[in-house]
Amino acid sequence: MLDFLKKKLDSYISANLTKVQVVRLPERMGLIRARLAGAKKASAEVLIFLDSHTEANVNWLPPLLEPIAEDYKTCVCPFIDVVQYETFEYRAQDEGARGAFDWEFYYKRLPLLPEDLEHPTEPFKSPVMAGGLFAISQKFFWDLGGYDEGLDIWGGEQYELSFKIWQCGGQMVDAPCSRVGHIYRKFAPFPNPGRGDFVGKNYKRVAEVWMDEYAEYLYKRKPNYRTLDPGDLTEQKALRKRLKCKPFKWFIENIAFDLPLKYPPVEPDDFxxxxxxxxxxxxxxxxxxxxxxxxxxxxxxxxxxxxxxxxxxxxxxxxxxxxxxxxxxxxxxxxxxxxxxxxxxxxxxxxxxxxxxxxxxxxxxxxxxxxxxxxxxxxxxxxxxxxxxxxxxxxxxxxxxxxxxxxxxxxxxxxx
Known part of the structure; x- marks a missing residue:
């Protein structure tokens, strides 16, 4: 498999995709830092992040660019359709939902608002992106500091960037007319990097920088996070202060206002x-x-x-x-x-x-x-x-x- 990522890949790219450049890292650095390395090489006004196991559908690009042309502080996510793991069959998802999370940081969904349902082809505001498929102005991405380089391998980066976008003066929308298929794999195709609970450390890093007093709800459900070392947060906290970013309470009350109703920070008793x-x-x-x-x-x-x-x-x-x-x-x-x-x-x-x-x-x-x-x-x-x-x-x-x-x-x- 790795042989195809070397000379064979270079030969294919040079023959068929002349505008594409392959960026290689000196060692395994994980998804987040690999994306940052690619973004630093990019020269266009808009950055588009996609996974390798995706398939862009017909006319997928213009709906991602239009909201950014209207306001460069807008991040735009496509609708993510399903590519069947076993057969590669392409299947459309439902009519959409707003991204959210529960207090263990599992990705969840909130229903569309009535005004969104009245205009089903128009982009609608979403509190959190589903993963790593999105378009963003290069200027705005770097104004926000890009991804936090302290996040290791993968995990939590979609929350970090989503919170940062909303709390620091931007907005995020989903574009129903942009469709990208995604293969939902049944197993991880790569070995564990052997760096301990890197996902938990990432989650704590995001919580400590962006969630203020709401971080406590995460720790109550994941008490082991309290003892994890999230690394040096000085630069990220300075960025938040420099950009005059709003508190997380503002995000919950104004952007994800119905999230506490569906995913209460303090859960009621079961029946x-x-x-x-x-x-x-x-x-x-x-x-x-x-x-x-x-x-x-x-x-x-x-x-x-x-x-x-x-x-x-x-x-x-x-x-x-x-x-x-x-x-x-x-x-x-x-x-x-x-x-x-x-x-x-x-x-x-x-x-x-x-x-x-x-x-x-x-x-x-x-x-x-x-x-x-x-x-x-x-x-x-x-x-x-x-x-x-x-x-x-x-x-x-x-x-x-x-x-x-x-x-x-x-x-x-x-x-x-």
Whole structure:
């Protein structure tokens, strides 16, 4: 593989891409510093950053440039479509969302605002970029100091740059008419650099420079970050002072104003947790052992107080979804047909296919706003959702630990 990055690559570039220059670093320095090295060589008025595993779609460039031509302090991100890892099939994403984060620094999404929905082809403001695909004026990029050179390898750079753009007088938008496909790889194609928790150090570096008192919410969820050494922050803090950048509270209240509602800094209690045991067959429990994305959950013999293996501890979270304990996969039903099966899918916290409620009186797990109930076929131990029926014993489930106070206050907790 590395052979193709040397003479063969140089020969191909010189024969086919005459305006392209390959920049080589003396040693492995990671994504962030590699991008900085490329930016320092660039001479155009606008810098465009893309990953190597992307495919730019038709007419992708003009929509990225127009907002910058109108205001050079604007950073513009394309819509990121999906290139299937196994087949290279190109698939459009949804109609967009505003970038955000939770308080462990996982990337999240916020719904579009009503004014954005009225003009679906126009760029819309977004608090945080999804990753590393964007266009920015060279002048503005370097006015902001570029990427923080103290960030190592990868991780946190999209938050650092996003916060810096907004807090230091710029703005960031997503351009729906610019589409770039991205391969979401199922594994890292490169070895661990052996530099300890470099992502955690990067996150702490971003938090210490840009998040003010809000950094404490990150540390409460990741207490090990408190003891990490983020390196020398003198230059970054001086940059923030020199540019007269706004406080992070301003960013939260004015740019990401709905983020605390969807991802509260202090999370409310969950609605319940523990095993979900069938009333009709008390020896059987819902189980997701060894199940991954797009795989169905099933009924299995209950494992509590036995030596049997299983994954039968679930949480009905304040997001109003159900997750195996300690995992970020949720029960998901996308099929509207009767007896639709339940699969695991990455949690999005936006209800929809992942909206569940526990009906304490009927002992039902109710799915969706067009409600159907969790049911089962005891013969083949299959789970599915179907029309709720007060006379059906197979729709009744004993939920091990129910927070009755939270259940009674359902409408005032989590997503509306």
């Amino acid at each position: 319940g947790f523990g095993e979900i045991r069938s009333i009709a067959a008390p020896e059987l429990c819902v189980d997701s052992y060894m199940k991954q994305r797009d795989q169905q959950i099933v009924l299995k013999e209950c494992v509590k107080n036995t030596k049997k293996k299983g994954e039968q501890n679930f949480t009905l979270t304040w997001h109003k979804d159900i997750r195996p304990a300690g995992r970020s996969l949720c029960w998901d039903v996308s099929n509207p047909d009767d007896r639709a099966e339940i699969v695991l899918y990455p949690c999005h916290g936006m209800k929809g296919n992942q909206y569940w409620k526990y009906d304490v009186e009927n002992q039902w797990f109710v799915h969706g706003s067009n409600p159907r109930c969790l049911d089962c076929d005891l013969g083949n131990k299959r789970l599915y959702v179907t029309e709720c029926d007060e006379g059906s014993k197979t729709q009744k489930w004993r939920f091990e630990n129910v927070n009755l106070n939270s259940i009674m206050n359902w409408d005032n907790i989590g997503p509306p």
